[in-house]
Each structure stands twice: as C-alpha cells, then as structure tokens.
Amino acid sequence: MRLSDAIDWVVDVETPLEEAGGLAAKVVDWLVSEGIILRSTRESMWQRVPLYEPGPCAEQWSVQVIRQVDQCGLEVWCERKVFHTGDNGLQGFRCPKCSAQHEPDALPWSDAVGAWFEAKPDYILTCPACNNGSPITAWHFLELEWGFGNLGFGFNNWSITGRLATAIADVLGHRHRLVHEHI
Ligand SMILES: [Zn+2]
DSSP: OOSOOEEEEEEESSOOHHHHHHHHHHHHHHHHHTTSEEEEEEOOSSOSSOEEEEOTTGGGGEEEEOTTSSSOEEEEEOSOEEEOOBTTOOOEEEOTTTOOEEOGGGSOHHHHHHHHHTTOSOOEEEOTTTOOEEETTTSEEESSOOEEESEEEEEETEEEOHHHHHHHHHHHTSOEEEEEEEO
16 A cells, blocks of 8 residues: 555646536547557546556656556546645745745635635735735646646646646647646
C-alpha cells in the first residue's frame, strides 16, 4: 500500500457543463488513438469513475507512469469541480491586476471559491493592494495553480508532460490549467 498518491489534472476552464460529456469522449478517443491510454478501465480506489489504463505510448508523453500501483490511470471528471492541490497546500495568492501577493489568511478567498462552486455570481475576490475585484478563477494560486471547471482529466500516479496537457487542450479547443494534486 502506498502512503500517498498524486494526480495531474488537465482542467478545461471554459467548457459549459452541457458540453463536457461530448468533449470528454472526443479527448478519450484521441488518447486511445495515440496509444496514451487503453479503452479498457480498472476500478478506482476512491472515485466513482473508473480509470482508463495507460497505453503502450504513455511514457512518450509523460515524466513518469507508475504502472506497478493499482491506482494508476486516467479518470475523466465531467462535473463542476474545484480542482485543488490537496496536500500540496496553498501558500498564497497573486492578484491578476497588480500582481501583489497575499497570504491566504489575509483574504476571504474560501467564500469566493464556495460561491463559484455553487454557481453564484459573487465569486469575486477584491485585492487589498489595488482595490480591484477579480473573479476567483482569475487569481493565481501559489505556489501551485488551482483549476475551476466542468471537465478535468486526472492522471493518477502518472506525471504528465506539458506537451500532453497542451495537446489535450488543443483537442478541446479551450484554455486549460494543469493542476498538481497530492493526496
Ligand atoms: Zn491587486
């Protein structure tokens, strides 16, 4: 048994929920065609969605694929979700308008995150340095970015390259964020 697991998430930050399922299928087809995943799946330890198994060409697009553990594969998440960094933690925030950095304790950021998750309109966080409000989705999370979206591709115990994240985003035709979660 492993004491911890890691997930690299490629998060589509633009797609509406009603289009997430169709786009997910398109990306899965592309990943299968490139040999990055297999069509076959295995059960995930924690999620209700199964994991697609790594394919014969997975290593060519990856930093490391930990094939020897059961919890290794791709989960596809088609639901509104705050893709966070888990145990990697949160060291601070950088304002998208003035680039000032703030400690997490100095901002009511969790209210804005909660408002976004509940699809309420007031997910704005105001910067105490420049007094501009920006959507929580535009703020930079330090040291590692979070992602807000309706569609995420989670590579479990599988560290991917930026090239793969960009290639998936090209198939999606949308902006993306790469989120490193540690469990
Ligand atoms: Zn600011």
